[in-house]
Amino acid sequence: MSRLYRFISLLPRPSQQLSLRLPTSRAFSGIIPKVAGINKSKQVVEDYDKYVAQNYTPLKDVVIARGEGVYVYDIEGRRYYDFLTGYSAMNQGHRHPKILAALKEQADRLTLTGRCYYNDMLGKYAKYATELLGYDRLLPMNGGVEASESSIKMSRRWGYEVKGVPDNEAKVILCRGNFWGRSIAAASSSTDPSCFMGYGPFVPGFELIPFNDIPALEHALKDQHVVAFMVEPIQGEAGIIVPDKGYLSKARELCTKNNVLLICDEIQCGLGRSGKMLASEYESVRPDILVLGKALSGGFMPISAVLADDQYMSMMKSGTHGSTFGGNPLASALAIASLRAIVEGGMCENAYKMGEIFRKEAATFRRDIIRDVRGMGLFNAIELNPNCGVSASTVNEKLRDHGILSKSTHEYTFRMAPALTINEEQLMDALSLMKKALEEC
Numbered sequence: 001m002s003r004l005y006r007f008i009s010l011l012p013r014p015s016q017q018l019s020l021r022l023p024t025s026r027a028f029s030g031i032i033p034k035v036a037g038i039n040k041s042k043q044v045v046e047d048y049d050k051y052v053a054q055n056y057t058p059l060k061d062v063v064i065a066r067g068e069g070v071y072v073y074d075i076e077g078r079r080y081y082d083f084l085t086g087y088s089a090m091n092q093g094h095r096h097p098k099i100l101a102a103l104k105e106q107a108d109r110l111t112l113t114g115r116c117y118y119n120d121m122l123g124k125y126a127k128y129a130t131e132l133l134g135y136d137r138l139l140p141m142n143g144g145v146e147a148s149e150s151s152i153k154m155s156r157r158w159g160y161e162v163k164g165v166p167d168n169e170a171k172v173i174l175c176r177g178n179f180w181g182r183s184i185a186a187a188s189s190s191t192d193p194s195c196f197m198g199y200g201p202f203v204p205g206f207e208l209i210p211f212n213d214i215p216a217l218e219h220a221l222k223d224q225h226v227v228a229f230m231v232e233p234i235q236g237e238a239g240i241i242v243p244d245k246g247y248l249s250k251a252r253e254l255c256t257k258n259n260v261l262l263i264c265d266e267i268q269c270g271l272g273r274s275g276k277m278l279a280s281e282y283e284s285v286r287p288d289i290l291v292l293g294k295a296l297s298g299g300f301m302p303i304s305a306v307l308a309d310d311q312y313m314s315m316m317k318s319g320t321h322g323s324t325f326g327g328n329p330l331a332s333a334l335a336i337a338s339l340r341a342i343v344e345g346g347m348c349e350n351a352y353k354m355g356e357i358f359r360k361e362a363a364t365f366r367r368d369i370i371r372d373v374r375g376m377g378l379f380n381a382i383e384l385n386p387n388c389g390v391s392a393s394t395v396n397e398k399l400r401d402h403g404i405l406s407k408s409t410h411e412y413t414f415r416m417a418p419a420l421t422i423n424e425e426q427l428m429d430a431l432s433l434m435k436k437a438l439e440e441c
Contacts, residue, residue, distance in 0.1 A: 067094030145181025159227030275352030275377025
């Protein structure tokens with residue numbers, strides 16, 4: 001027994017072990033500290049590559065561990081400007097304090113009931129959103145693809161019950177270059193081979209026409225089986241393609257004339273991103289069906305919605321459509337807070353102002369490298385000159401090295417979509433970093 005006691009007495013005490021292994025409290029200054037001799041990013045990437053489905057190719061050498069406002073921080077503590085913001089899911093910035101507070105308050109009380117019961121938040125959310133955006137009713141869903149598909153279901157049923165289209169013959173017109181998700185229906189209406197190759201047979205009833213082409217739309221709408229035209233006011237995944245002035249208003253006129261519903265997919269370009277609450281507001285267009293998602297959640301969880309007036313929303317009768325999580329109390333509280341943050345924070349106005357500065361300054365970048373700078377508000381793209389010998393993915397890596405995270409969309413285009421809370425000082429700093437990165441290319 002005495003030997004055991006002496007052996008134990010020689011072991012380092014817990015306090016001694018901790019003092020040798022833990023950094024002092026001053027190391028935790030809000031930025032994740034580096035740990036000598038340990039490459040934490042390497043282990044994270046190894047686990048990702050081994051266990052996660054490989055349907056994405058993340059940007060190399062960055063493992064994001066924290067976000068705050070317009071910035072994200074990697075696992076080693078390096079800071080970056082986030083110029084993707086979750087494909088515009090975080091228009092309000094990372095971890096907006098008012099949205100975070102709403103999350104904590106609601107999560108502490110009630111998160112899910114199922115739509116077979118009333119909950120005390122969904123009605124409040126629907127009332128706030130419909131009054132803000134000017135519609136009679138809101139259909140709550142989760143991901144954006146669900147909302148877009150819901151709008152197609154609604155318009156098809158309207159076509160059969162109201163317009164008188166023969167059963168199973170309804171058509172929906174979309175534009176080439178569209179992107180509204182990766183469901184089988186979305187793949188069936190895509191022109192991007194990476195989205196549809198290998199997924200047939202495809203869903204019938206979709207017809208594709210060129211974007212920003214009024215004669216093509218006018219011709220397509222002559223078919224009496226067409227029930228809807230679904231369009232992004234600004235095409236996002238196609239490369240931030242802004243149509244000619246008057247395109248959307250003329251589309252509205254033609255849809256009304258031909259008794260066809262206009263569906264505006266504002267999942268990416270809406271909720272302040274374009275410099276207005278809705279991009280369709282630039283031409284004073286009110287779609288029959290409005291589809292929202294992404295920033296409706298402030299980046300906290302999947303939240304989407306379809307808004308329409310009674311004459312169209314009445315197509316969704318009890319039992320004909322649903323979602324276990326759509327309209328749950330937590331999502332409803334977050335959506336209210338997310339919308340209020342945009343309105344009360346003046347984010348539409350700031351996005352418009354900062355977007356004007358961005359495009360003006362970016363237009364001064366080397367013209368032998370840059371072919372085009374385009375966008376509206378803080379929904380912008382920089383397109384490279386194909387002859388410069390540099391791809392968008394190469395530029396993204398250079399931007400990363402200079403502290404900016406962006407995302408390429410097609411070979412020579414990358415999008416620039418920071419949080420709508422970015423100020424002029426931050427924007428000018430980011431622009432100077434972009435200029436350096438491009439010159440190095």
